[in-house]
Amino acid sequence: MKSLTALAILLLGLAAGASLADDSPAAGATASAPPATLAWAAQEFKNTCSACHGADGAHPTPLPGNPPPIVAGQYADYLVQALTEYRDGQRQNIIMAPQAKALNNAQIRALAAYISRLPTPLHTLPRPDFGH
Amino acid sequence: MRSRIAVLIVACAALGASFAAHAAGDPAKGKVESQTCLGCHGIADYTNVYPSYRVPKLAGQNAAYIVHALEEYKSGARNHKTMHAQASSLTQQQMEDIAAYFSSLGKPYKPGPGAQP
DSSP, X not given: XXXXXXXXXXXXXXXXXXXXXXXXXXXXXXXXXXXXXXXXXXXXXXIIIHHHHOTTSSSOOOOTTSOOOOOTTOOHHHHHHHHHHHHHTSSOOTTHHHHHHTOOXXXXXXXXXXXXXXXXXXXXXXXXXXXX | OHHHHXXXXXXXXXXXXXXXXXXXXXXXXXXXXXXXXXXXXXXXXXXXXXXXXEOOOOBTOOHHHHHHHHHHHHXXXXXXXXXXXXXXXXXXXXXXXXXXXXHTTOOOOOOOTTOXX
16 A cells, blocks of 8 residues: 555656656756746746646645645745755655755745735634634 | 556556545544644744744645644654644544644635636
């Protein structure tokens, strides 16, 4: 069971990686990285992230063993923190590490800004003592 | 590429069954068991001390991810001192209960332009 899960995760990673490479002739050529605008982030999210987090960031693919979260509407600074930690290895995850590896700081900020603005079911937990 | 995706789909389908068989949590119990969580996750814009970033929104998050995150904090696979302490006091059933409660709280929203039906 464990190994099957690992296999599925591996395959999904490969599929996502391959589609990224197929779509961008300049893959690997970091020198020619496009400017990290919101429009770039929207395209990047569509090309890469949507495979697991859903086209709208709110309908993740239910990967067994390591289910992806809803990211739409999450706080931008938390998203920056998470992506930076995946990239730099403080948060170790075999699925997200390769996703974040290719991103520079400006691209992480742009993705976080884009994702945090997507419509979302997420919000702060209600507190009875706050009159919610 | 195409064949890889086909293999992937088969693999995912094979795993679907075990995923669905996951023990269900009780949201009513989860509401009671998650009182201590509100001190941080129940305050909008509440900030982690160092490094400084806002504590993630949890209401409406999907249950399977919440359980997985808590398991990893508990085991130390995901490294965060405060959350390790929080998760360490929870049993597997309490994690399932809390996840069921949090995920039941999603607010209604209009799907964005990128949304697929």
